[in-house]
Amino acid sequence: MSVSRETVLNELGRIAVPGGGTLISRDLVRALAIEDDTVRFVIEVEDAAAARAFAPVEAEAQRALKALAGVGKVQIVLTAPTAPRGQAQPAAKPAGAPPNLTIGRHPTPQAGPADVAGVKRIIAIGSGKGGVGKSTVTSNLAVALAKKGRKVGVLDADIYGPSQPRMLGVTDRPKSDGETIEPLHAHGVTLMSLGLLMKEGEAVVWRGPMLMGALQQMLTQVKWGELDVLLVDLPPGTGDVQLSLCQKTNVSGAIIVSTPQDVALIDARRAIDMFNKLKTPILGMVENMSMYICPNCGHEAHLFGHGGVAAEARRLDLPFLGEIPLELEVRLAGDAGRPVAAGEGAVSDAYGRLADRLIGGGMA
């Protein structure tokens, strides 16, 4: 049987390096891969001089890993980037290229959940099932809060399908000096999306520690400025992103978005259970695609049922924050990068009420 990734990381976490710390605490290991009895990885150091000083570390890592059960071969590559890490990069970049910042690294050890500088409250927006409108609710709620004078940020942590840039109409790449990232702004909202920082297809292979590291970078290296509230658009379900956000950051609470259908509600319950286990308070539930009002005759139809989320919130003794109708305009506005809450009308009003609820309850 192959050695586990965890065992390898543990072992590397014991190997001291020049200048103090270990290979893991100094975040020097890249591209760790385990295939049958072969362990491969890259040690990335500052520059060529450091690479020479690290030769004994490489030898020690070889020796320690080979001694593990299930390890036959160890292949280590010692590299140094051409430009020293942290050196400012030229401002001009090819259009559409991600900024020059290494995103996706092992998390830096921290004592416990941390605050984000300048950010008063962090609200996680989650759902159990995909496609229930969690991202749509996040962008519109952010715009509705901004319209009411709140300083709002959105962190798009839905790494498997980042959609906030499209929904908020942002196409620019964020600028980075190699150490910090300038967020983007649209409709009064400050935005950062993991999708804007990676090459296409890169994120989907991330798991556990790499994801945790990337999320940590998003929270600590982005210049969020002073915010009343940061909304974090989570991927659907109950995975690594949810776990690392709630364990590493002081999250004020979570809002659960669901459609009224039973299938969506079953998954919503799982998400609620996860937040409970992580001791993240549930601020309330939102019913999206609540009812459909025919634009021609005004007839109200309940395509996915109606009231299911309110009933579930009552059953679980959670606040019910509001319902958002199903309207073609919502999708068209989201696709066009101008959230419906930025304009006028019934749906915009519904988001306004949702924003009032949060502000009134001291949540935003």
Ligand SMILES: Nc1ncnc2c1ncn2[C@@H]1O[C@H](COP(=O)(O)OP(=O)(O)OP(=O)(O)O)[C@@H](O)[C@H]1O
């Ligand atoms: N109230 C609504 N009325 C009409 N269309 C909506 C509504 N809410 C969301 N949509 C549309 O449904 C689709 C899915 O929404 P969205 O991407 O926000 O869901 P999600 O839960 O974030 O999905 P994912 O699982 O991909 O993260 C989008 O095309 C969006 O425009």
